[in-house]
Amino acid sequence: MPELRKEPILGRWVIIASERAKRPDDFKSPVPKSPRAGPCPFCEGQEATTPPEIYALRPNGLPKDGKGWDVRVVPNKFPALMIEGNLEKRGKGIYDQMRGIGAHEVIIETPQHLLSVAALPTEHIQKIIQVYKDRLLDLKKDARLVFGLVFKNVGDAAGASLEHTHSQLVATPVTPIRIEQEMKGCKTFFNHRGRCLFCDIIMQDIEDEQRIVINDEHFIAISPFASRFPFETWILPKQHLTHFENITSHLIAPLADILRKVFSKLEKSLNNPPYNMLIHTTPFNLEESEYYHWHIEIIPRITRVAGFEWGTGFYINPVPPENAAAFLREVVV
């Protein structure tokens, strides 16, 4: 059973995933990448090679764990957290810990062996978003879980272990520190100014123009003012919305469209870079608020994070976001 441990200085939680534990010898670097034997377990026809499915979009009447699906959700084969059991929160001296309860699911985005979500038609990307929503709404019913992170790792350098396009969903029993910090910053801003900080970012970036990548009717894609990484791109709904899982059907199509465009631009201009995508949304256990705004962060992993960044929380970005945005605006997709 994995364990959640709290770092007493920052209050950051760490998952000690002892189930995944390897002998220290396995870490002798460079970590050899074992070539995958046999067919891709995410492809249609290989359903038996994954753990039994949790959920799938497939025409009525077709059997579970068989062919014919559009989007399929399975438990992660090497889960960071386990869904069964109680939290058993406990402390010893200054240290706090609990059992590693949570969900860790893989969303297989297509039955075809495609390497990029941008290769899918917008209509199919809508289905993927629908599955994100459905899974979050389902996990939200579990009173032990307070936050769900939907994310994508694409490419080796971004931590992907399989190339077949997929997303992941991890639901945690504590609010992640990053979300807590973002919400705290937004609340402080709201208390001072009476407005949502993300709404202000959208307004100012539209006015400034220079950091806009795409400005659609319902969504905006920007290179944020203090981008940590070259070509970091955020997608935000223009309307003040707090919970991603409450996305209404009229917004799913425009979100699918802007996601496809942003990924296509990044892939085309940067030659299919490794990247991470993550959705930041309000924790399950909090109501709608005036101060927090869900958004998507896309981080191309083309620069290295080194000692200075780890030591300070500063980032060094060699590409001014205004240059990145101008460049991405020009890419025809």
Added chain:
Amino acid sequence: MPELRKEPILGRWVIIASERAKRPDDFKSPVPKSPRAGPCPFCEGQEATTPPEIYALRPNGLPKDGKGWDVRVVPNKFPALMIEGNLEKRGKGIYDQMRGIGAHEVIIETPQHLLSVAALPTEHIQKIIQVYKDRLLDLKKDARLVFGLVFKNVGDAAGASLEHTHSQLVATPVTPIRIEQEMKGCKTFFNHRGRCLFCDIIMQDIEDEQRIVINDEHFIAISPFASRFPFETWILPKQHLTHFENITSHLIAPLADILRKVFSKLEKSLNNPPYNMLIHTTPFNLEESEYYHWHIEIIPRITRVAGFEWGTGFYINPVPPENAAAFLREVVV
């Protein structure tokens, strides 16, 4: 001139190092590693190929930028921050920025082309620590600078661009968010319990025994309770000390000794892993306090940081720190 920009949500600063700017085409991944042409610029005899030296330990009478030094400090050839100029703090709407003023120095640890600091005798490592101290004390005199981070990047995956063993020092005009957060956590603990949290960690870890790597008279090396990474190792002075740069001469030899032992253990057991080392200390502009304690963090870079970590601030560590410590204790060096 690089620019410092504040991310309005978390309050994190980012260095937009436009001097380092490359055309977007340069980021087409995978980033090709250009093989270094010619001799190593950090080796003795190549002094003319670095920017003119800032400082060096060398026998009296020998000329600057010539041979015969033990440890040599030069400006980083591609500095993230520039030492000349005023901060010119300014804002536009919700965004804050200032000029990228600061120091970015490279500490060449030995004139010989060695790849590891652990290959040096303890007496030489003492000299390196002395240089860290001397440079921090000098930069502290500059009223524009409030924090100095000494760090090491070793190996490609840890962001090193040259293999000749070296450290870096970056001094910043704002307190890094990571240091602010650590100090805040320690202050909260002190306000509740009246003790330094790091002193408590040392006491509890000595009592628990399991996370101890080395327990010397003056210093301790531990695998922290909530280690983010496999074989993450911290070195702390047992005495409550707040400012690294005030290290007294009787502690320099034991620090050199424990550093050499820890690096040797990590290198021997993990086959020369890439790693980052960083020294966390009290900002220049703060007095000694009862609540913050300088310490060294060493992070082997043998696992990947992916979307889940970026999105949440959680880390997944497959090696329980108790196992890591037991393993490292056994390594004979």
